[in-house]
Amino acid sequence: MRITFELNGKRVECEARPNKTLLDLLRADLGLTSVKKGCEQGECGACTVLLDGAPVNSCLVLAPQVEGRAVTTLDGLVDDPLMAALRKAFMEDGAIQCGFCIPGMLLSAYALLRENPRPTEEEVKTAIEGNICRCTGYIKIIEAIMDAAERIQNERP
Amino acid sequence: MIELWDGASMEYDKILENLLGRDDYLVVGHSVVRTDALEKALGRARFTADYIPKGTAVVKVVRSSQPHARIKVDVKAALGVPGVLAVLTAADVPGHNQIGYALPDQPFLNGEKVHYIGDPIALVCAEKEYAAAEAVDAVEVEYDPLPASFTLDAALQPDAEPIHEGGNVAVTTRIRKGDAERGFSAAEVEVEDTYETPYQEHMYLEPEAAYAVPEGAGKVTVVGTMQSPFLVREKVAHVLGWNLSQVRIIQALTGGAFGGKDDMGPLVCAKAALAAVKLGRPAALVFDRDESVAYTPKRFPARIRYRSGADGEGRITAVEVDITVDCGAYANRAPFWLWRMTAHAAGPYEVENASVDGRAVYTNKVFGGSFRGFGDVAIHFAAESQVDRLAEELGMDPVEFRLRNVLRPGSRTTCDQLLDHSVGMEECLRGAAEAAGWKRGRELGRKGSRVRGVGVGCAYHGISTSRSTPDWSAASLILNQDGSFTYRTGICELGQGSPVGHAKIVAEIIGAPLSSIRIEVPDTDSTPNAKPTHGSRGLMLGGTAAADAALKLRQRMISVAAEMLGCPEADVDLREGRAFNRQDPSEEVSFAELAEELYVRGVSPAAYGFYTSPRRFYDPETGLGVNYSVYTFAASVVEVEVDTETGQVDVVKVWPAMDVGRAIDPLMIEGQIHGAVSQGIGFTLMERLVVEDGLVLNPNFKDYVVPSALDTPEVAETIIVEEPYRHSAFGAKGVGEPAIISIVPAIANAIHNATGLRFNTLPITAERLYAALRRRKP
Numbered sequence: 001m002r003i004t005f006e007l008n009g010k011r012v013e014c015e016a017r018p019n020k021t022l023l024d025l026l027r028a029d030l031g032l033t034s035v036k037k038g039c040e041q042g043e044c045g046a047c048t049v050l051l052d053g054a055p056v057n058s059c060l061v062l063a064p065q066v067e068g069r070a071v072t073t074l075d076g077l078v079d080d081p082l083m084a085a086l087r088k089a090f091m092e093d094g095a096i097q098c099g100f101c102i103p104g105m106l107l108s109a110y111a112l113l114r115e116n117p118r119p120t121e122e123e124v125k126t127a128i129e130g131n132i133c134r135c136t137g138y139i140k141i142i143e144a145i146m147d148a149a150e151r152i153q154n155e156r157p
Numbered sequence: 158m159i160e161l162w163d164g165a166s167m168e169y170d171k172i173l174e175n176l177l178g179r180d181d182y183l184v185v186g187h188s189v190v191r192t193d194a195l196e197k198a199l200g201r202a203r204f205t206a207d208y209i210p211k212g213t214a215v216v217k218v219v220r221s222s223q224p225h226a227r228i229k230v231d232v233k234a235a236l237g238v239p240g241v242l243a244v245l246t247a248a249d250v251p252g253h254n255q256i257g258y259a260l261p262d263q264p265f266l267n268g269e270k271v272h273y274i275g276d277p278i279a280l281v282c283a284e285k286e287y288a289a290a291e292a293v294d295a296v297e298v299e300y301d302p303l304p305a306s307f308t309l310d311a312a313l314q315p316d317a318e319p320i321h322e323g324g325n326v327a328v329t330t331r332i333r334k335g336d337a338e339r340g341f342s343a344a345e346v347e348v349e350d351t352y353e354t355p356y357q358e359h360m361y362l363e364p365e366a367a368y369a370v371p372e373g374a375g376k377v378t379v380v381g382t383m384q385s386p387f388l389v390r391e392k393v394a395h396v397l398g399w400n401l402s403q404v405r406i407i408q409a410l411t412g413g414a415f416g417g418k419d420d421m422g423p424l425v426c427a428k429a430a431l432a433a434v435k436l437g438r439p440a441a442l443v444f445d446r447d448e449s450v451a452y453t454p455k456r457f458p459a460r461i462r463y464r465s466g467a468d469g470e471g472r473i474t475a476v477e478v479d480i481t482v483d484c485g486a487y488a489n490r491a492p493f494w495l496w497r498m499t500a501h502a503a504g505p506y507e508v509e510n511a512s513v514d515g516r517a518v519y520t521n522k523v524f525g526g527s528f529r530g531f532g533d534v535a536i537h538f539a540a541e542s543q544v545d546r547l548a549e550e551l552g553m554d555p556v557e558f559r560l561r562n563v564l565r566p567g568s569r570t571t572c573d574q575l576l577d578h579s580v581g582m583e584e585c586l587r588g589a590a591e592a593a594g595w596k597r598g599r600e601l602g603r604k605g606s607r608v609r610g611v612g613v614g615c616a617y618h619g620i621s622t623s624r625s626t627p628d629w630s631a632a633s634l635i636l637n638q639d640g641s642f643t644y645r646t647g648i649c650e651l652g653q654g655s656p657v658g659h660a661k662i663v664a665e666i667i668g669a670p671l672s673s674i675r676i677e678v679p680d681t682d683s684t685p686n687a688k689p690t691h692g693s694r695g696l697m698l699g700g701t702a703a704a705d706a707a708l709k710l711r712q713r714m715i716s717v718a719a720e721m722l723g724c725p726e727a728d729v730d731l732r733e734g735r736a737f738n739r740q741d742p743s744e745e746v747s748f749a750e751l752a753e754e755l756y757v758r759g760v761s762p763a764a765y766g767f768y769t770s771p772r773r774f775y776d777p778e779t780g781l782g783v784n785y786s787v788y789t790f791a792a793s794v795v796e797v798e799v800d801t802e803t804g805q806v807d808v809v810k811v812w813p814a815m816d817v818g819r820a821i822d823p824l825m826i827e828g829q830i831h832g833a834v835s836q837g838i839g840f841t842l843m844e845r846l847v848v849e850d851g852l853v854l855n856p857n858f859k860d861y862v863v864p865s866a867l868d869t870p871e872v873a874e875t876i877i878v879e880e881p882y883r884h885s886a887f888g889a890k891g892v893g894e895p896a897i898i899s900i901v902p903a904i905a906n907a908i909h910n911a912t913g914l915r916f917n918t919l920p921i922t923a924e925r926l927y928a929a930l931r932r933r934k935p
């Protein structure tokens with residue numbers, strides 16, 4: 001079937017079987033390999049994308065469900081100031097090891113800070129609870145999200 | 158030892174003082190932003206599955222549904238499924254079908270007999286995923302069941318069905334040092350128990366994957382997840398019956414490995430390669446999560462009977478340890494795993510009398526394999542529990558008791574190896590205890606139903622090869638015409654960042670900005686063989702080969718620069734991408750100019766670095782001698798809070814310390830420690846693989862629960878102890894594996910401190926702790 005939706009700010013039209021997941025549509029058909037496949041069971045968060053701004057596991061969303069909606073991946077936020085702050089903090093704080101969880105982690109963190117610019121540590125932990133990272137033990141990731149929040153806050157007039 | 162051009166020689170840990178002529182490090186020891194961080198933060202880092210184009214043939218594995226059976230395979234129906242390109246069985250393997258790592262017990266594809274549920278039988282190749290899945294079901298396997306053993310005791314019964322020829326004991330080990338019985342007669346207290354540790358699944362975020370492309374006539378390129386490109390090359394060539402040079406292996410960025418992909422890299426890549434070669438077109442194999450959990454090697458389970466004694470002074474007088482490792486269906490790494498447990502059986506303590514026996518036993522379950530910390534995690538859980546109990550029996554403080562026994566410079570290990578330097582155990586233990594305020598006492602009290610407790614764990618971990626097996630590594634470094642560098646190592650980036658560590662070592666020696674050193678992906682057609690990324694050797698061995706390459710190139714650059722600057726070589730220094738005269742730093746040439754001059758003069762701008770570990774001695778008869786070339790030492794203090802109403806344990810805070818030899822990058826060390834704390838919490842408290850009659854019942858993140866962000870404790874700044882190792886670049890030792898070893902017993906000891914309950918099996922889940930608390934209540 002034909003699906004029309006907004007992907008990273010641009011309108012796309014594509015053909016997909018109704019049972020295709022958004023994850024496969026993005027990765028295989030549209031070449032967005034920043035979206036990772038870790039389990040296809042909605043349990044690891046590696047496939048996180050923003051659907052109308054809210055983080056979802058794209059392996060649990062069927063392609064037809066995004067009809068008329070807005071999907072954002074990391075690729076669409078390269079120049080976004082909030083994402084740039086997160087990226088910088090992740091890099092400087094040593095929050096990135098293998099990097100496989102990182103796109104999903106950054107998108108969950110981004111969604112959190114958009115809603116709640118000064119989260120507590122507990123709120124950060126809860127926001128990324130669904131994003132499994134087996135490398136970092138989360139400590140530097142949590143630290144980086146807190147740092148990014150603080151920096152963005154300080155930069156505001 | 159480095160041979161210098163003037164005939165003198167120097168130890169690798171003295172490069173700064175003796176060769177660079179500086180007092181301070183410019184790069185080493187300072188935390189940097191990893192050079193691979195940006196591409197990962199942009200989502201542009203490419204992992205294996207990201208390379209697979211549409212139209213690639215899909216490969217799927219047909220697996221045994223029986224734990225132990227003779228089989229007959231019929232592929233006719235599967236070949237009839239529309240879209241199926243081929244179905245490959247053992248009969249289609251052109252080279253060797255025997256792929257066992259340490260022992261020849263493991264068929265690549267099983268044609269006659271299966272040994273566990275999940276044993277590979279055939280490969281289905283199809284145009285599309287769904288056709289492949291349909292064909293997997295259409296392969297007819299006729300099973301003639303054999304009696305299966307699922308426990309050590311069952312497998313060790315005299316009448317147990319042998320899982321492999323030669324019976325169910327795959328390998329044995331033995332150490333006799335001093336006289337254990339005499340040691341026990343000198344003991345005032347004695348403690349004995351049997352400890353059991355379970356499987357642990359790696360749960361790396363990226364499932365196993367390989368993408369193979371046939372090239373021309375008689376060549377294949379495989380891109381895959383792995384830890385040892387050259388081992389993968391060997392196994393792929395072995396299965397295809399080709400020369401090593403006909404196989405090109407490229408390690409794509411690997412999304413976590415922790416040992417698991419050292420085992421799975423060769424097995425997965427060889428399957429994709431065989432399919433691609435047979436089909437004559439690109440083929441790819443990507444595991445599902447349940448496949449990755451249910452059928453791939455995990456931490457070997459073990460059972461350890463442990464008896465130890467101490468005298469009234471608090472000295473351990475003897476240990477007697479009996480170790481049984483559960484191999485599962487294949488020995489795989491069990492001989493090395495078991496030996497490591499055997500050698501480290503006394504923990505990081507000097508014990509004069511030791512008697513250690515071990516055996517690795519086959520069962521009809523998923524097989525074990527490499528996992529961070531190797532057998533040292535299990536053996537330290539037992540050893541450190543014992544040490545705590547001895548202290549308790551003597552009424553001594555557990556830290557004080559340990560301090561009376563720890564290995565120090567001049568001590569001898571259980572293998573009677575003299576440790577003459579780089580032994581920072583005492584400093585680690587003192588450091589962690591002091592940071593945690595250990596002396597303030599451990600009575601942390603209770604708040605309602607919640608009680609707190611503190612525990613300590615010590616650990617040591619031999620680096621790289623054991624039993625004096627020689628180890629070596631290679632690397633290459635090219636100075637490009639614009640003054641930038643191309644660095645190649647076969648040591649893999651798995652998340653731990655070893656190659657970045659190498660680049661830092663190069664940058665320090667050669668005076669180049671880190672950003673000007675490009676680390677190429679490992680590619681066996683162009684990368685020097687650095688040997689595997691395992692055994693905590695990646696930084697130590699690989700980095701020392703990098704240092705060797707840098708030292709060679711540095712010397713050539715200095716001699717050309719001296720002529721360009723018209724000054725003696727001794728006055729030339731290299732820094733920030735330029736060569737200058739120390740006497741007059743304004744006289745300088747850039748690396749670009751210098752490179753041009755090297756090329757024009759025909760002075761080689763490329764260096765091949767090679768490092769081999771010092772010769773050692775070991776006696777296979779007694780198990781005594783120089784075992785591992787050096788050891789990393791670690792200690793952790795852990796504070797837990799136990800909810801006595803639910804049995805739930807929260808790790809509140811961890812104080813880690815580690816003797817790393819020399820810290821190449823403190824931030825990366827912390828990263829390793831934090832990851833290990835999390836995996837250690839998982840192993841000790843949460844992770845439980847449920848295997849019933851050989852079937853893994855919880856092969857997913859939902860039911861095999863690993864720590865999430867909510868399980869993250871506070872971790873104090875790592876106490877980094879630096880006792881340099883003489884034979885590695887700047888004295889650095891491996892850190893990734895040792896980091897997990899001390900955490901596990903520290904948590905168990907803290908739970909004991911909080912509740913008075915001592916657990917000899919893991920994981921200590923809330924249900925078990927709750928049940929134990931209930932049982933104790935009158």
Ligand code: FES
Nearest residue numbers: 039040043045059
């Ligand atoms: S791939 Fe979607 S949650 Fe794991």
Ligand code: FES
Nearest residue numbers: 098099101133135
């Ligand atoms: S960095 Fe490897 S899974 Fe998070």
